[in-house]
Amino acid sequence: MSEEKLLEVRDLKLEFNTDRGIVTAVNGVDFDVYKGKTLGIVGESGSGKSVSALSVMRLIPNPPGRVADGVIKYRGTNLLDIPYDEMRSIRGNKIAMIFQEPMTSLNPVFTVGNQIEEAFALHQSHLSKKEIKNKAIEMLRLVGIPAPEKRVKEYPHQLSGGMRQRVMIAMALSCEPDILIADEPTTALDVTIQAQILELMNKLQQELGMGIIMITHDLGVVAETCDEVAVMYCGQIVENADVNTIFHNPSHPYTKGLLESIPSFDATSSAKKEKLPTIEGMVPSLFNLPHGCNFADRCPYVTDECRTKSDPLLKQLNPNHLVRCWNPVQPAN
C-alpha cells in the first residue's frame, strides 16, 4: 500500500431519535479514502449513504441524530474528538462537500461571487479583499464557466442547473481540499450536463489529487468515475471491492440484483423483449429489520441459515473484496 490514506472510517454507527423510537440509520460502516482515488458509495434511498458522508463533515443535526459509536480518522486525527472550532477549520477547507440539489444549496440572496469568496475569507484570512475577488473569478474559470468576470456578480436564479452545480464545485474546491464528498452531484441534471460535470470532476481530481467520495444510486456513474465501490443496504456495507470486481464478479446477491435490473443497451433486440430481472419485494423498514440477514426476504439464494443465524459479518473473499453474506454468489468463471 503505497497510496496515502486520507480518511479512515471504522465501525461508524449513527442513531436518530424519532417519534417511533431510536432508529439505527448506519450500523457499523468501515471505509477508507486514498489520495487521488474515488470511493463510490452506492445504495437505494434510505440505505444510509448520505448520512454516513454527512457524519464525516460532522453535519448530522444533533438532536435528533448522533454518532453512537465509531472513529472517523482524517490523517490520523479522530474528527469526532476534536473541538468544534478545530472542526470548522477542517470543514470546507480540508474536507469539502458538493450537495445534490444545486437549486437549494446556494443562497438566493447573495451573488455567486459572494458565496465563493466566503470560503476564502473564512479559511484564508491573510488574503486581501481584492485577492479574494480575483480568486473567486479564477475558481469560476477553473470549473469552465464562460465569462466568469460577469457571472461572479450574478445571483443563483440567473444560472442554469448545470452552471449552479459548477458554482457548487467551485465553492467546494476553492480551498483545495484533500477530500471532496460529492453527494449525488449529478442526479438533478440532464445526461448531457451530467457528462460535462463528471468530466470536469475527473479533470480536477487529476490536477489537484484529491480523494473523492462519490455517493450515488446510478451504477453507470459509479462505473465511470470510481476506483473502489462500497454497496450499502439497510445501513450496512454489504459488499466492498474495486470497481472491476463489483461489476464483473459481484458476490453479494443484492449487488448482483442491482446490476441485472438496469436495462442495458448491449442486449440484442431478441433478448430485449424479455423481462427485466428484478429484486423482489422492497427495502425493509429500519424500524422492523428482519432477524438474521437484512436481505434474506428478497434474496433468491436464501437458505434457512440466513434467517436463523445472526446477521452475517463482512468477511474477506479475496484481498480487497469484502462481502456480507452467508452464501456469496460464486464468480462466473
Added chain:
Amino acid sequence: MSDIILEVKNLTKRFPIKGGLLGREVAAVKAVNDVSFKIKRGETLGLVGESGCGKTTLGRSILRLIEPTSGEILFNGEDIVKYNATKMRELRRKMQIIFQDPYASLNPRMTIGGIISEPLEIHNLFNSKEEKRKRLYELLDQVQLPKDAINKYPHEFSGGQRQRVCIARALAVEPEFIVCDEPVSALDVSVQAQVVNLLMDLQKDLNLTYLFIAHDLKVVEYISKRVAVMYLGNMIEVADASELYGHARHPYTNALFSAIPQPNPSKHMDRVILEGDIPSPMNPPTGCHFHPRCHYASDICKQDYPISTDQSDTHQFKCHNPIGN
C-alpha cells in the same frame, strides 16, 4: 387505417409572456413547435429529451390537459381538438395519464379504494356496490397490490406501490391509450424494474398503447418500439429504438446517447461532450436550434431550420449535416 390509434399533425403550443403596464404579450415560449407523429395501436412510442425540451407539454397537450395553440390531434381518426367539454369528457375514458411523482399525484386524505373508484364513479361504470368492489379487487390484482390496500391511505405505501396505485387508477376506465409521464423516474433502481415489467405485462394483456415520456434513455429504449427525440420544442429524430442507438443521424441524438454512463467499468465509449446548456426557448437560436452546441454545424445551420428527411419509412430526422453522410 384503424391500426393508427393516434396521429398528431403540426401540433404547436405557445405560452405567452405578458409584461408592461397593459399586460400585452411581449414574448412567447414555443414549448412545442410544429410536431407531427403517429402511434400504432398496441405500440409504445418513447419520448426523450432534456428538461425543458417540451416533452411533458406535448404529452399533456395530446390529452388536452393543456390546450394546444394550433394543430390537429387525430384519435381513432377524429380530430379531438374540436371536441367540446362533454365529448372530451367521454373521450377521457379512452385516454389516461400516469404522472411522474407518485407522492404528489395521490390525494393523501383519500383511501386507495376511493382513489381508484373515483374514475369509475365519474364515468358511471358500475351498477351496484358489489360490482364496484369486484372491479376494485380486479384492478388491485392487475397491479399486484394486496386486497387489503383498499382501505389504506397513500402514506402507508412505498414509492413503487404508490405508482402501482396510479397505474390502477388509470386502468380503471379501460383506456386504449396511456401517456406515461416519467412514471419510473422517482423510483429506486430495483423498484423501477418491477414497475417497467408491470407496464409491459399490462400492455400485452390489455392491448394498450403508450406514449412513454422519460429522460432515462435506457428505460425508454427498453420499453419502446420507437423513440422520438425532442430538442427545444421540436421533434428532431424518430426511429425504431434499436436503430436509434448506434445509428442515429442527428448529432444531438448521438450526443445524448453517448452521454449515458455505462454500467461497465472496462468499456469506455467515445463520448461526445456537448458544450454549454440548452438555450432559452423564449429566444431560440436562428436556423437549427441546435447549431451553437453542434460539432457539425455549418453556415446553413445558422440560417435555415432543417426540414424533415426520411431515412426510411420508420426513421425521420431534421438536420443539414447528418452523421454518416
